[in-house]
Amino acid sequence: LQRTNVALAGGGNFTPKLSTDVSVQYTKQDAQNRPSQGYGADNVMWQFIWFGRQVDTKLLKERQYREDGSQFTWNPVWSNSPYWTSLVNRNEDGRNRVVGVASVTYEFTPWLTGTVRSGTDWSEEHRRHLYKAGTIGISSVGVNGAFGETNIFRRETNNDFLLTGNWPELGDYSLTVNFGGNRRDTHYRDNSIYVRDLVVPNLFTRANSAVDLPSLSDWRSRTRVNSLYGSMVLGFRNYAFLELTGRNDWSSTLPEEHNSYFYPSISGSVILTEAFPSLQGDLLSHAKVRAAWAEVGSDASPYQLIDPFASAVPFRGAPRLGASNTLRNANLKPERTAGWEVGAEFGFLDDRLRLNADYSFKATYDQIMAVAISPMTGYSSRYVNAGKMSSRSFELIMGATPVRLDNGFEWDLTASFTRTRDVVDELAGDLTSLNIGTYYGVSVEARPGERYGNMYGRQYVRDGEGNIVVGSNGLPLNSSSNPTGLLGNYNPDWIGSLRNRFSYGGLELAFQLDTRQGGVIYSMTNYYGRRSGVLKETIIGREESATQRDYVVPGVKIQEITAAGDTIFAPNDIPVMAQEYHRNLGGIAEAFTFDASFVKLREISLNYNVPRSLTDRLRVSNLRLGLVGRNLYLWTDVPHIDPETAMSVGNLQGYEYGQFPSARSFGFNVSVTP
Numbered sequence: 001l002q003r004t005n006v007a008l009a010g011g012g013n014f015t016p017k018l019s020t021d022v023s024v025q026y027t028k029q030d031a032q033n034r035p036s037q038g039y040g041a042d043n044v045m046w047q048f049i050w051f052g053r054q055v056d057t058k059l060l061k062e063r064q065y066r067e068d069g070s071q072f073t074w075n076p077v078w079s080n081s082p083y084w085t086s087l088v089n090r091n092e093d094g095r096n097r098v099v100g101v102a103s104v105t106y107e108f109t110p111w112l113t114g115t116v117r118s119g120t121d122w123s124e125e126h127r128r129h130l131y132k133a134g135t136i137g138i139s140s141v142g143v144n145g146a147f148g149e150t151n152i153f154r155r156e157t158n159n160d161f162l163l164t165g166n167w168p169e170l171g172d173y174s175l176t177v178n179f180g181g182n183r184r185d186t187h188y189r190d191n192s193i194y195v196r197d198l199v200v201p202n203l204f205t206r207a208n209s210a211v212d213l214p215s216l217s218d219w220r221s222r223t224r225v226n227s228l229y230g231s232m233v234l235g236f237r238n239y240a241f242l243e244l245t246g247r248n249d250w251s252s253t254l255p256e257e258h259n260s261y262f263y264p265s266i267s268g269s270v271i272l273t274e275a276f277p278s279l280q281g282d283l284l285s286h287a288k289v290r291a292a293w294a295e296v297g298s299d300a301s302p303y304q305l306i307d308p309f310a311s312a313v314p315f316r317g318a319p320r321l322g323a324s325n326t327l328r329n330a331n332l333k334p335e336r337t338a339g340w341e342v343g344a345e346f347g348f349l350d351d352r353l354r355l356n357a358d359y360s361f362k363a364t365y366d367q368i369m370a371v372a373i374s375p376m377t378g379y380s381s382r383y384v385n386a387g388k389m390s391s392r393s394f395e396l397i398m399g400a401t402p403v404r405l406d407n408g409f410e411w412d413l414t415a416s417f418t419r420t421r422d423v424v425d426e427l428a429g430d431l432t433s434l435n436i437g438t439y440y441g442v443s444v445e446a447r448p449g450e451r452y453g454n455m456y457g458r459q460y461v462r463d464g465e466g467n468i469v470v471g472s473n474g475l476p477l478n479s480s481s482n483p484t485g486l487l488g489n490y491n492p493d494w495i496g497s498l499r500n501r502f503s504y505g506g507l508e509l510a511f512q513l514d515t516r517q518g519g520v521i522y523s524m525t526n527y528y529g530r531r532s533g534v535l536k537e538t539i540i541g542r543e544e545s546a547t548q549r550d551y552v553v554p555g556v557k558i559q560e561i562t563a564a565g566d567t568i569f570a571p572n573d574i575p576v577m578a579q580e581y582h583r584n585l586g587g588i589a590e591a592f593t594f595d596a597s598f599v600k601l602r603e604i605s606l607n608y609n610v611p612r613s614l615t616d617r618l619r620v621s622n623l624r625l626g627l628v629g630r631n632l633y634l635w636t637d638v639p640h641i642d643p644e645t646a647m648s649v650g651n652l653q654g655y656e657y658g659q660f661p662s663a664r665s666f667g668f669n670v671s672v673t674p
Contacts, residue, residue, distance in 0.1 A: 038657050263336075
């Protein structure tokens with residue numbers, strides 16, 4: 001990965017009342033062979049999961065080709081060598097991005113200013129993936145190779161104005177008023193081609209396609225949002241503040257009768273120790289309370305109002321168009337989120353002990369979602385405004401300076417705690433479940449009254465005491481008759497951190513611990529690693545021979561079923577082969593769902609501020625030298641993987657497959673202030 005950044009900023013005063021500011025930032029980024037994740041032959045970690053332990057990886061690294069020109073790999077039937085994937089096949093991407101802003105400000109009076117500003121964020125990106133001739137195990141790659149190319153263009157342009165009135169001294173009061181407007185235009189274009197086989201091996205051009213119709217896609221979108229907004233901040237004696245805001249948006253992605261939506265907010269704060277000086281003393285040095293309420297509106301994604309037709313493969317030269325599987329809705333309304341927040345800050349013992357607490361609640365309703373409908377309509381789903389979700393969050397930050405000596409030694413620590421609960425309150429109509437997504441038999445589903453992020457999948461069959469039930473073959477029961485239930489929630493119960501800093505003279509030593517407690521993760525690395533026999537858990541029961549049959553699965557077997565229909569269980573005593581046991585677990589999601597809790601030594605840093613006597617001789621005002629190490633150690637009960645780096649983000653989380661090991665990093669820095 002190579003990245004180049006160039007930034008330029010400037011400004012000027014043409015008259016005492018007229019000023020301008022201009023800034024431009026250019027970024028160029030080029031990357032080669034980014035690693036893939038998830039299930040697939042492009043992921044070298046997926047290949048290692050299926051590796052035999054006897055494979056000589058050093059030999060694979062030294063040789064990529066056989067004498068006849070074919071790929072040299074450990075399994076020439078269906079698995080590429082990991083070095084073929086990482087060194088022979090190629091993926092590359094390049095991106096150019098320009099962010100520019102220009103503004104003009106005029107001071108009409110000492111208390112009134114006006115600003116006009118225009119800015120754009122422009123980028124173009126080119127991606128290319130090359131599969132060399134000889135690649136195996138990928139159905140979309142022909143014998144002579146394949147390639148795909150994608151060009152992505154993005155542009156967001158904002159034009160706005162802002163009038164600001166400022167009266168800092170109105171007796172005991174101060175007042176700031178803003179009124180402005182904005183126009184935001186976005187333009188997105190994505191063109192791609194994929195050629196699955198070539199005429200001339202390794203000549204990666206469209207003209208060399210061995211198929212008549214390569215896979216093509218062309219997606220374009222444009223949106224516009226016009227906005228007017230205002231705010232007022234009223235202060236009293238510099239310790240009490242009240243802020244009011246209001247904003248109205250008009251969005252092009254919503255129907256005309258619903259494309260206007262207004263959302264206000266109100267917030268206030270009081271510094272109690274300033275309002276009531278008698279509160280301040282040796283114990284209490286600072287106290288502040290705050291509260292806020294706000295509503296926010298949001299629009300839809302582009303082109304959700306009218307049913308589009310997408311081009312399909314031509315039939316005998318005649319163009320074909322097909323309808324989407326999702327029915328659009330010309331009556332969509334904007335989503336709404338309303339919430340409130342209360343908080344307080346306290347400082348004790350001359351701020352040697354500090355406390356910041358915050359509690360918030362928000363509810364989102366009129367959500368825009370695709371809900372399932374009868375296939376008899378010709379569609380599988382339809383966009384509607386429906387559902388309601390609520391979220392409650394509590395955050396606590398505590399700081400302390402336990403030691404502060406006269407010789408300059410100081411120990412400072414900061415701890416944080418955050419707990420959030422997202423709940424699905426309602427779904428569309430009488431809908432009882434909304435499938436957010438499914439991966440290898442495990443679904444993330446939204447169900448009314450339950451937490452958002454719940455994961456459901458096949459579980460063990462258990463007796464009344466929770467013991468795993470095995471069949472007559474000695475293996476855990478595993479069929480469609482197994483119960484499907486809640487495996488857990490991918491969100492943590494709480495997250496926290498602890499940072500310690502020690503300083504003496506010019507030296508400063510700091511370290512930070514981060515933790516996530518609760519939540520689950522579904523690990524396909526453990527699933528297939530046990531199925532293929534490469535993980536250490538599969539050693540048990542085959543120490544002497546892979547075919548020995550002396551492993552007894554912990555659990556119970558069915559001894560008899562009484563005439564009354566009651567089942568009597570007995571301890572399992574049926575020996576099986578280890579291979580049978582681990583392969584039989586496939587499909588029982590509970591077996592590979594783990595508590596995702598962890599503690600990480602996130603960072604250790606050592607810095608030295610060079611004394612002023614030396615910086616003066618070097619003719620600099622400040623010189624700071626530092627060493628840093630990040631992600632240094634992990635404590636977790638999840639086997640073989642780091643639960644923090646799963647393969648998915650957004651609404652579909654909690655899954656892992658073929659994860660790359662987390663990287664420790666070490667570095668040094670030099671900071672110079674002229």
